Amino acid sequence: MTDEMGAVRTFVAVGDSFTEGLADDPGDGVYRGWADLVARRLAALEPDLTYANLAVRGKLIGQIVADQLDLAAAMRPDLASIAGGLNDAMRPGCDVEAVCALIEKCAQVLSESSGRLVMFRAIDFTKRMPSARRFQAKADLINAFVDQTAEKYGAAVVDLHSARVFDDPRLWAVDRIHLNDEGHRRVAEAVLEALGHEPAFGWRALLPPARKPWPGARTWSDLRWLLTFLLPWIRRRLTGTSSGDGVLPKRPELTRVL
Template sequence: MDFTTLSAHQGKVMVSVGDSFTEGMCDDTLPDGSFRGWADRVAERLAVDDPHLRYANLAVRGKLIGQIERDQVPLAAKMDADLITLAGGLNDVLRPGCDMKAVEAGVRSCFQQLATTKATIVLFHPTDPRRRMRGSQRLMPAVNRLIELVDEFGEAHGAVVVDLFSARVFDDPRMWAEDRLHFSPEGHRRVAEAVLQALGAEPGFDWRSGLPPARPKPFFQARRQDLRWMRVYLLPWIGRRITGKSSGDGRQAKRPEPTLVSELTQ
């Protein structure tokens, strides 16, 4: 189903499942305290053509693929959706000792459950971490396997695949929030445009284009920022890994039921 078809009838349903990427971490904060995120941005654009569009976002930060498979995908499959976006598995890959066979099984299960619905499925190639994350080369076998799984399902079931991996614009630190793990508002804006264009929408702008050159940061300012990042973000992340905790523990989905987009933006 392309963008024209998605816009051809009223009362459609869009559902997004996944982790912090889809929850919208570090995008603009909405009046209810939640983040906006690329999925909200896509829903807002679709609602321009269909004011009756209803949208649910089941994604929760920190979730592993097994949790997405168990807690989100079965709900999404029951929502009679016309469009479902799915992204997951990277939280597993980032953890030491990742069981890639278990990740593959979870990803395949998610795909199989959603393939039984009428919905157009949107999947993602993750961004390439090598040029912005030190030591990320060790992650590449698992990242490449996720990409292979997405391509296999996309080809077999006609899913829409959004290729973020090959886009060099995401090497730019300005595409990322202060935590260096989640997208900045500009990053979310680019991802939303990538999704819309992959669905066949008229391009709003070139989401792959680079930003104007940034002025280099003075050495000591950059080092202070590195130390702050370690103290505020890296060390707590390591602490959660050691204690088996997650940033999403006890957190509910921000949009658990399909709701008119117009009501969400008021």
């Protein structure tokens, strides 16, 4: 647990691809992401800090509960984070009430076993991807539930939903679903701010105006996205497979942050 001054000596992150760090690839074959960046900042304040990241891409909230929750709770961290449910919301048959019940289970278990809990209001995709409106109503219900649950269990909420900077495609990878390095860098600052730290920069600030794309660029980008990302995603849904099948957590145990 945290001491009287609130020092964080152990940090455990739980969730899906958002927390695993896709697609922030520093070039070593292991995704980095906002949680790693937060751990590094906290380690600068507490050199003995240890950090575990149990998140795995593609996981539904039920899988997060089954595979990660007990492990995270057993670590008794000073700080824990939970982000999940958006993969469920993207599925046509999503039972929002069931998803919310599992989110509350995560919040209850982690709030009881950790010194402090961080939760997230998920990013609004609709300005950047109008097609996302088909599942945004479910995501909005989950966001509202996160607010209620965080208040109930005393968790800090990172409000990414209202930050319009995430409407900018330049914060996203070519798959349009996962944040790139700049996107994760801004989420890390948002988390640190929610924890009471002074952010190193204005993470909500909009990027400078983008250059006008060359004619046909959008059409080519859409075609590449369709062939490279959307069709494989549809194939996985039809076959009942997941991008996370066979993927293990990148930091399954509490280890020093170097």
